[in-house]
Amino acid sequence: MNNIIANILRFLILLIVQVTVCQHICLFGYMTPALFLLALFLLPLELPLSLQYVIGFATGFVVDAFAHTLGVSSFACTLMMFVRPYVVHWLNGSNNVKFENIDRPEPGVKDFRWVLLYTLILTSLYQLTSILLETMSFRNFGHTMLVILGNTLFSVFVILCVEYIFHSRSKGEI
C-alpha cells in the first residue's frame, strides 16, 4: 500500500516537473531531458504486464499533451514498457528468471553499472522511437541522430542524478 502511494506521488511529481520545467529546457537548442522516464523505470516489475503498458501509455499521453506531439511519446513509452522486462532479464543474466522484489531496478538493490545500463538502454530506445516518429523522415538523418544522441545522454545524466540524489536521502527506499 505504502509502495503504491509512493509510486503515484513519484509519478505526479516527475510529470509536473517534466511539463513545467524540463520541457522548456533546450540545451544547445535541441537537448531536452526526459526526466519523467524515471517514474517508469522505477515501476515495480511484478505489476501485471498489461497494467504496465497502460501506465506507460498514459504517462506518454500526458507528456504528449503538453508537448503538442499527440501519440509520439505514448507510442515510445508503451514500447519501452514492453521491452523493459527483457532488458532486466538480459542484465540479470539467464539464471535469474523470476521477477522478485530483489529485482527492483533501483540503486541500492542494483549496482551502478546495472542501473546505468538499464537507464541507458531504455532511454535510448525511448528517444530513438519518439524522435524518429516526430520527424517522420530520414532527411537530414545526421542531425536527427545527433539530436537522439544528445537527448539520450542528457536524459540519462539528469535521470541518474535525480535517482541517486533522492536515493541516498531515503536510505535504500526510493
Next chain:
Amino acid sequence: MNNLIEFFKKAFHIIVLAVLLILSVVMIGKSLAFNDYRLSRAVQSIVGPIQKSGRGMIHRFRLGPENEALVQQNIELMREHENMFLVKEDTILTEMSTPDSTNTKRVRMYDYTYAHVIFRTTDRAFNYMIVDKGSNDGISRDMAVLSPQGVAGVVTDVSPNFATVRPILHPESRISAVVTPANQNGTVIWEDNDPRVAYLEAIPQHSEINIGDSVFTNGFSNIFPKGLFIGTVKEVQVGNNASFLTIKINLATPYSDIYTVYLVENTFKAELDSLKANFKNE
C-alpha cells in the same frame, strides 16, 4: 473453451500492447492529417490553461531582460520621431539642389536616454522622484522626464549617480501645453494634492474645450519636445477669473506605478537659454 480462455489470459497483455500501440499510431496520424484537429483541440482545451499559467510563471523571470530590450527599442524608435529634429531649409541654393529634399536638413535637437525610478512620493503636497542615473550617465538639470504613458516631470537636481525629478505633482511644476483640437496654449499646474488630476490654466473663455480633449506639450519651454501627451480633459468650468476657463485634466502618467522613465535632453538648450536671458522681464 477452456483452452480459449487460457489463451486469452496468456495473450491478454499482448492484446493490450497492440491496442495501445495502434491507438498511438492513430493519434500520430490524426495530428499529421491536416484537417482533423478535433483531438488536439480537445487536449489543448484542457492543457492550455495549465500550460499558460506555468508559462507565465517562467516568463516572469525573463521579464527583466525583455523589458530592457523593449526600452532600448522604444528609445531607438522615439529618437526617430519628427519632433526630435530641427528641420531647416537651406536658404542658399546650390546649383545641385533639387526642389524636393536636398535643401532641407534635419538637425537632431532632442535625444533620449532612460532610467529607473528608485524612489517616489505621490501623496504629499511636494512630491519627488529619484532615478538611478546621474551626471556620470549624462543626466543634467532641466532634462524632461517621460513615462511610457506621457509626460512625467523635469530633472531638478543631479548627483553623480542619481537624479531628482520634480513630477507634475509639485506646486512649482509648470508645463506649457496645448489642448487639441481647440489648439489653445496654456500651462499645466498641480494644486489639489490628487496624483491623478492637474489643472490647465490660461485657456481663454471663448475657446471650445470638450471633455476628453487631449493635452500635449507645445515645445515652447525648450525642455519638452513638441507633441508629448500629458493627459485628457476631465472637467471644464467657468472660473472666478472671468477671462479664463478652469480645466481639470486627467494625467496620463500613473505615478503610483511608474518604474521606467525616459529622459530627454535638448541639445540646444544652452543656446536657447542664452537668448532667453536677454528677454526683458517686467
